[in-house]
Amino acid sequence: MIFSCSKKQKPKGEVYARVANQWLSSDNIDSTFSASFFYEKDLPKIIDSWVETSLFYNEAKKLGLDKDLLLIKKREEYFKQLLVSSYLDSETKNKISISEDTIKAYYLKNKQSFIRKNDEVFTEQFFVNNLEDGKKLKKLLLLKKDIGSFQNKIVFSSFGTIKKGRLSKKIDNLLFKGGESVVGPLESKKGIVLFKTIKHFKKGSFQGLDEVHDEVYQRVLKLKTNKLRFVLLDSLKSTSGVFINSKFR
Numbered sequence: 001m002i003f004s005c006s007k008k009q010k011p012k013g014e015v016y017a018r019v020a021n022q023w024l025s026s027d028n029i030d031s032t033f034s035a036s037f038f039y040e041k042d043l044p045k046i047i048d049s050w051v052e053t054s055l056f057y058n059e060a061k062k063l064g065l066d067k068d069l070l071l072i073k074k075r076e077e078y079f080k081q082l083l084v085s086s087y088l089d090s091e092t093k094n095k096i097s098i099s100e101d102t103i104k105a106y107y108l109k110n111k112q113s114f115i116r117k118n119d120e121v122f123t124e125q126f127f128v129n130n131l132e133d134g135k136k137l138k139k140l141l142l143l144k145k146d147i148g149s150f151q152n153k154i155v156f157s158s159f160g161t162i163k164k165g166r167l168s169k170k171i172d173n174l175l176f177k178g179g180e181s182v183v184g185p186l187e188s189k190k191g192i193v194l195f196k197t198i199k200h201f202k203k204g205s206f207q208g209l210d211e212v213h214d215e216v217y218q219r220v221l222k223l224k225t226n227k228l229r230f231v232l233l234d235s236l237k238s239t240s241g242v243f244i245n246s247k248f249r
Helices: 040-062 069-092 100-109 131-142 148-153 169-176 209-239
Strands: 015-019 022-025 120-128 154-163 182-188 191-201
Touching (some): 169 191
Antiparallel strands (some): 120 191
């Protein structure tokens, strides 16, 4: 796919890179990578990946690996599986509906599988540009004051559950042993961060349905998809003249 839209002549649009007689440009990047939109910040990584793959691909062709019968067979087998997957998706996606009642029923029946294996803490995380802003924000949060006027100083904020042992030992201790309602400001790989602790959860407690809703949905979807797949398979077997030697059943 990477080479299907490359051109021997210079393409239209802004040129991003060239390898031999293959070009990557704003005119063909979407079809080359089968995507309709790219963030500008991601372009350097995408371009590097295209150049790297193009170079290795060209060298592989020089060695005649594109004529290797084993590789061709693997390619055909992969394409066959891709077609099967696409067929099953097209035959099942519009025939499956999952209600909230179904999700709730599955959760209650399988609640034991949603027990926490670690201590967890639900937090609101704030990222700011410098320690000074972090200290000012912490003061506002501790005083439980409105931080609306401080929003222009906040680079990014989000809610999330943090499992014990996932972050650095220093942050881990502050979140799980320190007992502080606001942890930080601290330096991290993403910048200066503060954690506003909202709720602690002990190891062995149950995760709420709101926390695992997406996981439950995917589990139910998989069960329904597999059931429909077997129904479809039985139907095809009965109408397609399938024979299986009884010695191998």
